[in-house]
Amino acid sequence: MRLSKYFLPTLKETPSEAKIASHRLILRAGMVRQASAGIYSWLPLGLKVLQKIEAIVRDEQIASGAQEILMPTIQSADLWRESGRYEDYGKEMLRIQDRHKRDMLYGPTNEEQITDIVRHAIKSYKDLPKNLFQIQWKFRDEIRPRFGVMRGREFLMKDNYSFDLDEAAGRHSYNKMFLAYLRTFARLGLKTIPMAADAGPIGGDLSHEFIVLAPTGESEVFYHKGFEDFDAMGEAAVYDKDLQPLVDRWTSLYAATDNKHDAAACPVKSSDLKTGRGIEVGHIFFFGTKYSEAMGATVQGQDGETTPLQMGSYGIGVSRLVGAIIEASHDDAGIIWPEAVAPFQVGLINVRSDNEASTKAADALYAEFLKAGVEVLYDDRDERPGAKFSNMDLIGLPFAVTIGPRGLETGIAEVKNRATGERTEIKLSGVVKHFAKP
Amino acid sequence: MRLSKYFLPTLKETPSEAKIASHRLILRAGMVRQASAGIYSWLPLGLKVLQKIEAIVRDEQIASGAQEILMPTIQSADLWRESGRYEDYGKEMLRIQDRHKRDMLYGPTNEEQITDIVRHAIKSYKDLPKNLFQIQWKFRDEIRPRFGVMRGREFLMKDNYSFDLDEAAGRHSYNKMFLAYLRTFARLGLKTIPMAADAGPIGGDLSHEFIVLAPTGESEVFYHKGFEDFDAMGEAAVYDKDLQPLVDRWTSLYAATDNKHDAAACPVKSSDLKTGRGIEVGHIFFFGTKYSEAMGATVQGQDGETTPLQMGSYGIGVSRLVGAIIEASHDDAGIIWPEAVAPFQVGLINVRSDNEASTKAADALYAEFLKAGVEVLYDDRDERPGAKFSNMDLIGLPFAVTIGPRGLETGIAEVKNRATGERTEIKLSGVVKHFAKP
Numbered sequence: 018m019r020l021s022k023y024f025l026p027t028l029k030e031t032p033s034e035a036k037i038a039s040h041r042l043i044l045r046a047g048m049v050r051q052a053s054a055g056i057y058s059w060l061p062l063g064l065k066v067l068q069k070i071e072a073i074v075r076d077e078q079i080a081s082g083a084q085e086i087l088m089p090t091i092q093s094a095d096l097w098r099e100s101g102r103y104e105d106y107g108k109e110m111l112r113i114q115d116r117h118k119r120d121m122l123y124g125p126t127n128e129e130q131i132t133d134i135v136r137h138a139i140k141s142y143k144d145l146p147k148n149l150f151q152i153q154w155k156f157r158d159e160i161r162p163r164f165g166v167m168r169g170r171e172f173l174m175k176d177n178y179s180f181d182l183d184e185a186a187g188r189h190s191y192n193k194m195f196l197a198y199l200r201t202f203a204r205l206g207l208k209t210i211p212m213a214a215d216a217g218p219i220g221g222d223l224s225h226e227f228i229v230l231a232p233t234g235e236s237e238v239f240y241h242k243g244f245e246d247f248d249a250m251g252e253a254a255v256y257d258k259d260l261q262p263l264v265d266r267w268t269s270l271y272a273a274t275d276n277k278h279d280a281a282a283c284p285v286k287s288s289d290l291k292t293g294r295g296i297e298v299g300h301i302f303f304f305g306t307k308y309s310e311a312m313g314a315t316v317q318g319q320d321g322e323t324t325p326l327q328m329g330s331y332g333i334g335v336s337r338l339v340g341a342i343i344e345a346s347h348d349d350a351g352i353i354w355p356e357a358v359a360p361f362q363v364g365l366i367n368v369r370s371d372n373e374a375s376t377k378a379a380d381a382l383y384a385e386f387l388k389a390g391v392e393v394l395y396d397d398r399d400e401r402p403g404a405k406f407s408n409m410d411l412i413g414l415p416f417a418v419t420i421g422p423r424g425l426e427t428g429i430a431e432v433k434n435r436a437t438g439e440r441t442e443i444k445l446s447g448v449v450k451h452f453a454k455p
Numbered sequence: 456m457r458l459s460k461y462f463l464p465t466l467k468e469t470p471s472e473a474k475i476a477s478h479r480l481i482l483r484a485g486m487v488r489q490a491s492a493g494i495y496s497w498l499p500l501g502l503k504v505l506q507k508i509e510a511i512v513r514d515e516q517i518a519s520g521a522q523e524i525l526m527p528t529i530q531s532a533d534l535w536r537e538s539g540r541y542e543d544y545g546k547e548m549l550r551i552q553d554r555h556k557r558d559m560l561y562g563p564t565n566e567e568q569i570t571d572i573v574r575h576a577i578k579s580y581k582d583l584p585k586n587l588f589q590i591q592w593k594f595r596d597e598i599r600p601r602f603g604v605m606r607g608r609e610f611l612m613k614d615n616y617s618f619d620l621d622e623a624a625g626r627h628s629y630n631k632m633f634l635a636y637l638r639t640f641a642r643l644g645l646k647t648i649p650m651a652a653d654a655g656p657i658g659g660d661l662s663h664e665f666i667v668l669a670p671t672g673e674s675e676v677f678y679h680k681g682f683e684d685f686d687a688m689g690e691a692a693v694y695d696k697d698l699q700p701l702v703d704r705w706t707s708l709y710a711a712t713d714n715k716h717d718a719a720a721c722p723v724k725s726s727d728l729k730t731g732r733g734i735e736v737g738h739i740f741f742f743g744t745k746y747s748e749a750m751g752a753t754v755q756g757q758d759g760e761t762t763p764l765q766m767g768s769y770g771i772g773v774s775r776l777v778g779a780i781i782e783a784s785h786d787d788a789g790i791i792w793p794e795a796v797a798p799f800q801v802g803l804i805n806v807r808s809d810n811e812a813s814t815k816a817a818d819a820l821y822a823e824f825l826k827a828g829v830e831v832l833y834d835d836r837d838e839r840p841g842a843k844f845s846n847m848d849l850i851g852l853p854f855a856v857t858i859g860p861r862g863l864e865t866g867i868a869e870v871k872n873r874a875t876g877e878r879t880e881i882k883l884s885g886v887v888k889h890f891a892k893p
Contacts, residue, residue: 024522024585026576050572052527053559058572059525061587067525084462087497087505089490089609090528090592091549091561108554111529113561115608116546116596121491123529123551123561134488134496138464147462149499154528154592158554170553171527 018361019383020396024061026050027408038233039343040165042352046412048339055162055170062412063339065360067173070338071152073204073357074175080254081197083148083177088130090154094120096129100311105218109157123156128219128308128330131178135326136314142182145316145326146190150177152335167235167296167340175333180326182318184305187327191223191303192260194331196252198227198299199267203249205338206355207298207345210244212272214300219330221304226297228274231345234294239278241270242291296341303329346436352413353436361394363452364414368402368421379420382430382448389453410435418448456799457821458834462499464488465846476671477781478603480790484850486777493600493608500850501777503798505611508776509590511642511795512613518692519635521586521615526568528592532558534567538749543656547595561594566657566746566768569616573764574752580620583754583764584628588615590773605673605734605778613771618764620756622743625765629661629741630698632769634690636665636737637705641687643776644793645736645783648682650710652738657768659742664735666712669783672732677716679708680729734779741767784874790851791874799832801890802852806840806859817858820868820886827891848873856886 027047035041043049048063059067075085091113097103103122111123124130131149139147152175162170179190195211202209207229214226228238252263271285274295283290309315309325318324334341346353356362363386367379379397386393394414396405402421409417419431429442432451443451465485473479481487486501497505513523529551535541541560549561562568569587577585590613600608617628633649640647645667652664666676690701709723712733721728747753747763756762772779784791794800801824805817817835824831832852834843840859847855857869867880870889881889 022520024524024576024587047576050575052568052571053529053531053557056527056529058527058568060572061522061524064523064525082460084499085502086462086499087502089494089496091491091494091594091609093491111551111553113549113551115549116598119491130490130496133490134498137488138462138485149462156529160554171529 039340069358077197077201078150083150092124100129111156111158125157132308132312132314142318146181148179166336173336177331179329191329199249210272219302220307223303227299228295229341233344234296237275238295240272243270299333301331351411354413361392363393364409364417365395366419385449391452477778507796515635515639516588521588530562538567549594549596563595570746570750570752580756584619586617604774611774615769617767629767637687648710657740658745661741665737666733671782672734675713676733678710681708737771739769789849792851799830801831802847802855803833804857823887829890
């Protein structure tokens with residue numbers, strides 16, 4: 018993409034309403050624009066990141082055996098009356114009346130809606146297990162939306178729901194998601210720690226939240242230093258074996274958010290206890306028959322007896338992750354995208370667009386990048402070199418390749434690694450090969 | 456995918472509320488489930504088709520030079536007060552108050568929202584032209600939703616918006632979309648005819664709708680028989696030349712929907728006039744400065760003068776297309792998917808899952824299909840052959856491959872073409888190669 022044609026409205030000034038790093042940077046980098054309080058439009062650069070996160074989340078869901086569906090955003094209030102949550106949910110639920118005065122709502126979560134689908138479709142133990150996921154917009158009418166896409170009102174969430182015949186099978190489905198979540202966040206370039214959590218309005222007595230470690234995270238977290246040796250990338254995507262040992266291992270060490278941590282009662286000796294800041298990016302729940310009993314979602318077992326389905330639900334904040342990744346990976350100059358979610362892999366800078374040789378070489382390199390299938394953003398604008406460099410640092414592409422008259426004299430380009438700041442000189446003829454995937 | 460594990464709740468009975476073929480078939484094939492009036496959940500088979508249509512629409516938008524964004528579903532009423540459409544829009548607009556009693560709405564279209572984004576971001580003629588598209592859910596509170604996903608209340612739409620400095624450039628943007636739409640519908644396997652249309656509440660005086668010819672379409676259409684020789688697949692995706700001759704050619708022949716057709720005044724002699732039925736799947740508008748003037752979206756021209764942006768908007772009913780394609784392509788036994796949007800390319804049927812040799816051969820073939828990257832749905836269930844065949848016809852995959860003890864004796868499988876009904880015998884060893892893309 019040529020920057021001269023790209024819709025990338027970066028900001029020179031930091032908007033005053035942005036109190037945290039990710040909010041400042043996501044606005045300054047022209048990734049989103051606020052439409053109204055807690056509601057954002059995703060501009061081309063931001064949407065690219067959102068779609069890359071979505072693709073990784075989807076990929077790991079499918080690898081775990083979950084099947085994708087898509088439920089509507091607008092739900093009937095009647096379903097929520099069946100589960101008893103319509104009155105309970107409070108003012109965070111956006112309540113709507115349609116033209117016929119029927120009570121509707123913009124789904125903040127989908128336990129009722131999925132239970133309704135499944136109770137009509139699944140009748141026999143032979144249809145189990147099932148795990149259905151969706152990536153869909155939700156709405157929670159926060160009283161004071163803030164922190165940009167980290168706590169918006171309209172937000173993109175991956176939610177899924179498991180259905181099993183008995184508790185042991187339900188527990189296995191829960192463990193599968195535990196593994197899928199570890200893998201998902203690791204692929205996104207994040208260091209996460211699962212922590213035991215309260216189930217809150219979703220219900221049930223088994224629940225974990227996944228906390229990303231980020232220096233500017235929203236809350237303080239406490240964890241055993243042993244977690245530093247844990248590596249989720251090493252956990253294979255093998256889902257048909259007993260996963261309890263894996264879950265036990267990942268929950269064997271102490272970890273707690275500040276609202277759960279009690280310094281006096283902490284079982285870890287202080288030399289082993291680390292503190293840091295974290296951001297919740299995922300939350301999983303096993304709540305057994307809470308919704309299936311209330312809503313009559315039953316199956317006939319092998320013995321002919323009718324039994325309510327065992328259910329769990331699982332959420333990942335997809336749009337929130339854009340903010341969380343920035344919180345975990347930025348510096349004073351801007352964002353530092355992990356390669357897996359970077360909107361482009363390479364930024365190409367022509368430092369002298371008024372110089373014919375420089376422009377010719379940069380144009381040729383750009384064409385070569387496109388041909389090799391490398392995602393490249395080409396700054397071909399008529400701007401000062403300094404403005405181009407700081408813009409590239411701000412939007413945080415993993416690598417910047419610079420072409421200018423001086424390098425051309427000896428046939429080289431400069432490659433800068435955004436994360437390390439390291440600069441290397443590469444022969445022009447070898448630049449694209451350096452980045453092309455084999 | 457093994458059918459024994461797939462969430463595919465097909466129906467034996469036709470639901471009584473379904474009055475048209477696509478509504479009946481989409482429900483019977485387990486593609487969607489109604490959540491409430493005019494609001495649907497997309498189940499795995501239906502979502503696969505929706506996503507394939509979405510991918511083709513996206514691909515042709517990007518090829519035309521449009522850039523993808525994503526605006527929120529919930530908008531502030533204030534923007535619509537600026538354009539004057541808040542009161543005008545009537546009861547089809549789903550109006551909402553949030554917890555702070557602010558007037559919001561679920562977007563039925565996005566001219567106001569995009570104009571707001573662009574008026575803040577684009578200041579100079581140098582930033583033009585721009586064409587921004589999104590694929591996002593919309594809501595129109597139809598008084599009597601019907602015909603399934605063909606006229607739902609919550610529906611998926613590709614909408615985009617072009618911004619230009621002057622009318623000639625705006626007209627060129629309009630023509631680009633005209634070409635992109637012809638190409639998009641042709642790739643979806645549809646025969647469409649562009650027809651001059653009224654602009655309605657969107658505004659402007661230049662507008663075309665794209666009508667799919669389908670034997671069971673919603674309205675009667677009249678067109679010159681010369682259209683039968685037109686082939687949109689032959690129109691190259693070349694957007695930087697003058698496209699007016701192409702648009703003139705495609706609009707040179709008479710074509711009109713029944714509300715515009717006047718038999719007495721029709722310029723075509725009766726022997727050249729064809730009648731058929733059609734479904735509107737796309738609509739394009741050029742309305743110049745209607746929104747940019749009302750909302751103050753201006754740029755500075757090369758001469759330093761401030762001028763309002765020239766705008767057009769363009770829509771494709773993505774979820775509606777699922778219904779339209781079924782209307783255009785089905786028979787008494789079920790759906791007949793065009794290959795480009797088929798949820799799976801091949802259905803694999805083991806006619807005797809109780810027969811060890813047959814199951815072994817079918818399992819092996821399934822593994823081979825997966826390895827070759829062919830999208831295959833494998834009916835491995837313990838069901839009667841007749842039920843398997845009629846189920847495969849119902850869901851309408853382009854090809855069905857049948858394995859059974861009789862064929863195995865001579866080492867062959869039977870391949871049935873869903874569209875033509877033609878059956879051929881293929882050596883087992885050559886089946887996968889027959890379908891694998893090179």
